[in-house]
Amino acid sequence: MLYEAPSIDDRAVWDILMSMLHLPAVTAADEVGVFAALREEELTREALAARVGADARALGIVLGVLAGLGTVVRRDGRWRATPLSRAYLDPAGGYYWGGLLHRFKNDLPYHARLVELLKRAGAPSGHVEGWEAGQIPPDVARAIATFMHAHSLPAAIGAARDGDFAGVKKLLDVGGGSGVFSIAIAQRHPDMQASILELATMCEAAQKYIAEAGMDGRVDTVACDMFRQPWPKGYDATFFSNIFHDWPDDTCRELAKKAFDITPQGGRIYIHEQLMGDAEDGPLTTACFSLLMLLATKGKQYTLAELRGFLESAGYVDVKAIPTSPYYSLVSARKP
Numbered sequence: 001m002l003y004e005a006p007s008i009d010d011r012a013v014w015d016i017l018m019s020m021l022h023l024p025a026v027t028a029a030d031e032v033g034v035f036a037a038l039r040e041e042e043l044t045r046e047a048l049a050a051r052v053g054a055d056a057r058a059l060g061i062v063l064g065v066l067a068g069l070g071t072v073v074r075r076d077g078r079w080r081a082t083p084l085s086r087a088y089l090d091p092a093g094g095y096y097w098g099g100l101l102h103r104f105k106n107d108l109p110y111h112a113r114l115v116e117l118l119k120r121a122g123a124p125s126g127h128v129e130g131w132e133a134g135q136i137p138p139d140v141a142r143a144i145a146t147f148m149h150a151h152s153l154p155a156a157i158g159a160a161r162d163g164d165f166a167g168v169k170k171l172l173d174v175g176g177g178s179g180v181f182s183i184a185i186a187q188r189h190p191d192m193q194a195s196i197l198e199l200a201t202m203c204e205a206a207q208k209y210i211a212e213a214g215m216d217g218r219v220d221t222v223a224c225d226m227f228r229q230p231w232p233k234g235y236d237a238t239f240f241s242n243i244f245h246d247w248p249d250d251t252c253r254e255l256a257k258k259a260f261d262i263t264p265q266g267g268r269i270y271i272h273e274q275l276m277g278d279a280e281d282g283p284l285t286t287a288c289f290s291l292l293m294l295l296a297t298k299g300k301q302y303t304l305a306e307l308r309g310f311l312e313s314a315g316y317v318d319v320k321a322i323p324t325s326p327y328y329s330l331v332s333a334r335k336p
C-alpha cells in the first residue's frame with residue numbers, strides 16, 4: 001500500500017478536534033481568576049501565576065489558548081486582558097458572562113482537570129508514566145498506535161514530501177509509534193532504510209503497519225527503552241515526531257544529546273512538531289494541542305527558539321524549520 005497524499009488537507013479536522021478545549025480553557029481561567037487579575041495590570045506569566053496561585057507551566061499553556069481565542073494578548077513578555085475579556089469575562093466588567101460559564105462548566109470534559117492542573121492538584125492522565133517506566137501493555141500499545149496513526153498519516157506524507165532527506169540512507173525513527181513516518185519517508189526515498197526505535201510492545205504493534213504498507217525489508221523495528229538502554233549506531237540521521245512535546249526541557253535536552261552521540265559527523269536530526277509562535281500566543285489549534293499535552297504528558301508544544309536551544313545545547317548547528325502539513329513543521333539540524 002502506497003501512502004498517497006489526500007486530496008484535501010486536514011486543517012479543518014485539527015480545528016474541529018481541538019475546539020473541544022476552547023471553552024474549558026476559558027472556564028478554568030475564569031475559575032482561577034485570570035481575567036480578574038489582568039484587569040488592572042499587565043503581568044508576566046510568572047507574576048500572574050504568583051498572583052492567582054497557579055502553576056506557571058500550566059498557566060503559560062492555558063494563556064496560549066486564551067490568546068488564540070482573543071481574550072488575552074502578550075506584548076513585550078507581559079500578558080494583558082483584551083477589551084473582549086474586560087467586558088465579558090471579568091466579574092467586574094459589567095457584562096460578565098459568569099452566569100452561563102458557571103452553569104455549564106461542570107458538564108465540560110476537562111474543566112475540572114484543568115483547574116486541578118492549574119492549582120497543582122492534578123497529574124497528567126495519559127501514558128507518560130508507562131513511557132517513563134519503559135513498559136506499556138500490548139493492548140494499550142495497539143490502541144496508542146491506532147490513534148497516533150490516524151492523526152499522523154497525513155502529516156507523515158507531508159513531511160516525507162517536503163523534508164530534505166538528501167544523503168540519508170539509514171534513518172532512526174525514535175519513538176516511531178506505528179511506524180507511519182518511517183514508512184512514508186522510506187516510500188518517498190527508495191534507497192533509504194528506516195528503523196523504528198520503540199518499546200517492545202509498540203514494535204509488535206508497528207509490524208502490522210509495516211506489513212500492510214509492504215515495507216518489510218525496508219522498515220524494521222528496534223526494541224529499546226530510549227531512557228534506559230543504549231541507542232543503536234550506524235544511522236545517518238535521527239527522526240523524532242511528536243516526541244519532544246511529551247517531555248519537559250531537561251528530557252528534551254537529554255534526547256537531543258543521545259541522538260547527537262550516535263550520529264556521525266555531518267549527520268542530521270529531524271524534529272517533527274507543531275510549533276508555537278514566538279510569543280507563545282498561537283496558533284489557536286496548536287495552543288490547544290499544547291493544552292492536550294498538559295492534560296496527558298509532561299511536555300507542551302515548543303517554539304522554534306526552544307527547540308533550537310535543545311539542539312544547540314547538544315552540539316547541533318544549522319537549525320532550520322520548514323512547514324510540512326497543516327500546523328506541523330519539520331525542524332532539522334546538522335552535527336558539525
Ligand SMILES: C[S@@+](CC[C@H](N)C(=O)[O-])C[C@H]1O[C@@H](n2cnc3c(N)ncnc32)[C@H](O)[C@@H]1O
Pocket residue numbers: 130131132133134144148149152174175176177178180197198199202224225226227240241242243246
Ligand atoms: C506521541 S507518540 C509519537 C509516535 C509517532 N512518532 C508519531 O508521531 O505518530 C510517542 C511515542 O514515544 C514512544 N515512547 C515513549 N516512551 C518511550 C521509551 N521509554 N522508549 C521508547 N519509546 C518510547 C511511545 O511508545 C509512543 O509511540
